[in-house]
Every structure is written in structure tokens, then in C-alpha cells.
Amino acid sequence: xxxxxxxxxxxxxxxxxxxxxxxxxxxxxxxxxxxxxxxxxxxxxxxxxxxxxxxxxxxxxxxxxxxxxxxxxxxxxxxxxxxxxxxxxxxxxxxxxxxxxxxxxxxxxxxxxxxxxxxxxxxxxxxxxxxxxxxxxxxxxxxxxxxxxxxxx
Numbered sequence: 001x002x003x004x005x006x007x008x009x010x011x012x013x014x015x016x017x018x019x020x021x022x023x024x025x026x027x028x029x030x031x032x033x034x035x036x037x038x039x040x041x042x043x044x045x046x047x048x049x050x051x052x053x054x055x056x057x058x059x060x061x062x063x064x065x066x067x068x069x070x071x072x073x074x075x076x077x078x079x080x081x082x083x084x085x086x087x088x089x090x091x092x093x094x095x096x097x098x099x100x101x102x103x104x105x106x107x108x109x110x111x112x113x114x115x116x117x118x119x120x121x122x123x124x125x126x127x128x129x130x131x132x133x134x135x136x137x138x139x140x141x142x143x144x145x146x147x148x149x150x151x152x153x
Contacts, residue, residue, distance in 0.1 A: 107134035
């Protein structure tokens with residue numbers, strides 16, 4: 001199977017954009033993720049898929065994490081955490097109950113580690129939701145390798 005072709009195929013599934021943040025002894029960390037989904041309401045669980053070859057994989061091992069759902073105005077924040085750091089931080093940190101959050105996100109979901117599963121070259125981190133909040137606004141979308149808009153009917 002052509003891996004690049006498969007990746008391009010999966011890119012036709014439009015998603016939202018999140019930054020997953022956590023804290024370790026080394027400090028605050030974050031990485032941009034569009035492989036995020038809800039799993040269960042009882043108990044409340046969410047899933048984040050992380051490449052085994054990234055620094056993020058090590059940071060999330062047995063660690064609390066926060067999923068920050070970005071607004072349409074937070075594209076620079078997504079780029080910053082996607083390996084294209086901006087000269088000046090395009091965001092501010094907020095202190096959450098379980099770690100650092102991105103201020104003014106559309107929503108945040110604070111999680112405790114629940115389980116991890118092998119996902120081939122990725123690891124599926126399941127988090128138990130301990131706290132969340134959401135605001136009104138326009139989400140940042142991602143489609144075919146580019147940021148996009150989500151236009152409600």
C-alpha cells in the first residue's frame with residue numbers, strides 16, 4: 001500500500017484542530033493534533049492518537065493531558081505547536097486543574113490517563129475527562145492538508 005496515498009485519502013476526512021498540552025518535570029509541552037475523538041459518555045473518555053516517533057509520545061506516558069480545541073483565530077497557535085514555532089508566542093497559557101491550557105480556546109478537556117493501546121506506528125491514549133469548558137465561536141478546521149473553515153448551515 002502506498003503510505004502517502006493513504007495519508008492523502010485520510011486527509012479528505014475534515015477534522016477540527018486541537019493542541020494537546022501537558023506538564024512534566026521539564027516544563028510545559030504541547031503538540032497539534034487532529035486525530036482526536038470522543039470515546040464514551042459513561043465514563044467520559046476521549047482518545048488522542050500520537051506518533052511513537054514524536055517527543056509528545058514520551059511526554060504523555062502516564063501523564064495528565066488537556067485537549068484544547070482551537071478557534072479559527074488560533075491558526076498561528078496550531079502552527080507553533082506543529083513544529084513551526086513563532087518568534088513570539090501566539091497564545092497565552094492558562095493554569096488548569098491538571099496542567100497548562102491554551103487561553104481563549106474554543107473548548108478545553110482536562111484528562112487523567114485511562115489506558116493506552118497499540119495503534120501501529122501510533123499509540124492511542126485514552127483519557128478520562130475530569131474537567132471541561134466550552135465557549136461560543138468559530139472552530140479551526142483541517143481538510144486536505146490545509147486549515148479550513150467550518151461553516152454552519
